[in-house]
Amino acid sequence: MKKSSTLMELIISISLLSVIILGAVSFDLASRNFLQSSERKTEVLNEIMYIIDYLQKELSEATGTIDNNAVSVSCAGVLCTVTIDKDGDGVVDPEDVTCIVNVSSGTNRMTCDGTVFSERITASSMAAAGDGYGMVINNLTLRYDPAEVVDAKTNPEVIISGIYLAPSAQPLDLP
Numbered sequence: 001m002k003k004s005s006t007l008m009e010l011i012i013s014i015s016l017l018s019v020i021i022l023g024a025v026s027f028d029l030a031s032r033n034f035l036q037s038s039e040r041k042t043e044v045l046n047e048i049m050y051i052i053d054y055l056q057k058e059l060s061e062a063t064g065t066i067d068n069n070a071v072s073v074s075c076a077g078v079l080c081t082v083t084i085d086k087d088g089d090g091v092v093d094p095e096d097v098t099c100i101v102n103v104s105s106g107t108n109r110m111t112c113d114g115t116v117f118s119e120r121i122t123a124s125s126m127a128a129a130g131d132g133y134g135m136v137i138n139n140l141t142l143r144y145d146p147a148e149v150v151d152a153k154t155n156p157e158v159i160i161s162g163i164y165l166a167p168s169a170q171p172l173d174l175p
Contacts, residue, residue, distance in 0.1 A: 055099070080100070
């Protein structure tokens with residue numbers, strides 16, 4: 001007598017195969033979502049670190065005196081302007097670096113000497129350091145898509161605060 005599969009065995013095997021396939025597909029989807037979330041957060045973190053590294057590099061080349069600070073920062077509402085005096089003359093000229101941070105709705109941009117560094121800035125607060133030598137980033141917030149609400153998985157936001165950036169040498173009181 002020939003042994004064959006019954007209908008019940010066939011239904012059970014199809015059900016088990018379906019569960020295995022659904023498990024594999026859900027694991028694949030979860031992995032892809034995690035990878036996308038990680039990539040977006042890394043992209044925002046890299047951008048914010050690039051801004052800080054650039055400002056620190058430019059500040060390390062800044063020149064100032066007691067009467068003429070190497071860095072000036074002015075913020076008015078949604079617009080902050082950072083000027084780094086690289087030749088120590090106290091006059092804004094082509095040798096100096098001027099960075100503008102504009103967080104008005106739809107702009108969300110930081111430019112330095114015409115080069116766009118970021119279009120993801122949603123908030124910023126900067127000031128010249130109390131010692132007159134450097135600058136303090138009180139708040140710098142970047143979001144993957146500034147037009148959308150924050151979502152840790154699809155639209156991560158990174159907030160950096162309390163960063164002190166200074167020239168590599170303190171200004172001299174020259175005659």
